[in-house]
Amino acid sequence: MKGLWFSELQTSTLKISCMTKSVLCSEQSQYQNVAVLDTLPYGRMLVLDDVIQTTVKDEFIYHEMISLVALNTHPFPRNVLIIGGGDGGTLREVTRHPAVEKATLVEIDEKVIEASRKYLPQIGSAFDDPKAEIVVADGIKHVQEHENEYDVIIIDSTDPVGPAVGLFSEDFYRQVHRALKDDGILVAQTESPFFNEELVSSVYKSLKKIFAISKVYLATVPSYPGGLWCFTMGSKKYDPEQVDLEKIPPLNTRYYNPQIHKAAFVLPNFIAELLK
Numbered sequence: 001m002k003g004l005w006f007s008e009l010q011t012s013t014l015k016i017s018c019m020t021k022s023v024l025c026s027e028q029s030q031y032q033n034v035a036v037l038d039t040l041p042y043g044r045m046l047v048l049d050d051v052i053q054t055t056v057k058d059e060f061i062y063h064e065m066i067s068l069v070a071l072n073t074h075p076f077p078r079n080v081l082i083i084g085g086g087d088g089g090t091l092r093e094v095t096r097h098p099a100v101e102k103a104t105l106v107e108i109d110e111k112v113i114e115a116s117r118k119y120l121p122q123i124g125s126a127f128d129d130p131k132a133e134i135v136v137a138d139g140i141k142h143v144q145e146h147e148n149e150y151d152v153i154i155i156d157s158t159d160p161v162g163p164a165v166g167l168f169s170e171d172f173y174r175q176v177h178r179a180l181k182d183d184g185i186l187v188a189q190t191e192s193p194f195f196n197e198e199l200v201s202s203v204y205k206s207l208k209k210i211f212a213i214s215k216v217y218l219a220t221v222p223s224y225p226g227g228l229w230c231f232t233m234g235s236k237k238y239d240p241e242q243v244d245l246e247k248i249p250p251l252n253t254r255y256y257n258p259q260i261h262k263a264a265f266v267l268p269n270f271i272a273e274l275l276k
Ligand code: SAM
Pocket: 031, 052, 053, 054, 062, 083, 084, 085, 086, 087, 106, 107, 108, 109, 112, 137, 138, 139, 140, 156, 157, 158, 159, 163, 164, 165, 167, 189
């Protein structure tokens, strides 16, 4: 950080900067530097190892889209696992879905949960929800220890560095397939189609080998590099594009709605090309 400007170095030639009022916390955990900044354009912002994770201003887009597309594709998403997601935003969306009975959050770094509880209460509002179970552990290990258990598994990870590297591997997706029930669904955040083309393509191709149905969908998250963001779904049975939109339960959302559910799967040609 220099003066009042915070900059995320996206590549050696691209920085994303925003004006910052104050640093609410900055602490080195066993895994990463965990910071919460109060910024002018986005309000409070969670930053891990100098990389923007989520902001109060636009978090609803990412958290609704990583959760609700899968939850409304599965007809009975009772038991849901979230890997990563220590800020709690995905947990908030999952616990407030009427069909969900249990949501297990497996986050490797308890300092992220602590920082979110304390400084991002709007995002980390569901840690004490009766449907929620919080496990501080490596998501890779957790998945290896469970079989035929979950209806939906959401991989809400950091970028593929450090402990998150394994969350983008084909071997891990096979373990996730095993941990899902016979009609289960996996969804993962899969980065930017502009700056991570290789990753978008390889995750999709891995899931295509493992799951009956594999699809990429999009949302626009202003605080992420390039804005346009990919999510990749692997489904054993249900096609997210065949959902009866009239059956989607009424949800108090700010971005997601039945039309967005459908439209999110329409891909620009350059992204469709990446998936060939
Ligand atoms: N929405 C964010 C984004 O895409 O920028 C990511 C949200 S969340 C903060 C990501 C979390 O994944 C981090 O808190 C990190 O500690 C956690 N994480 C990374 N690797 C993990 C692993 N192997 N098991 C469990 N959690 C992990």
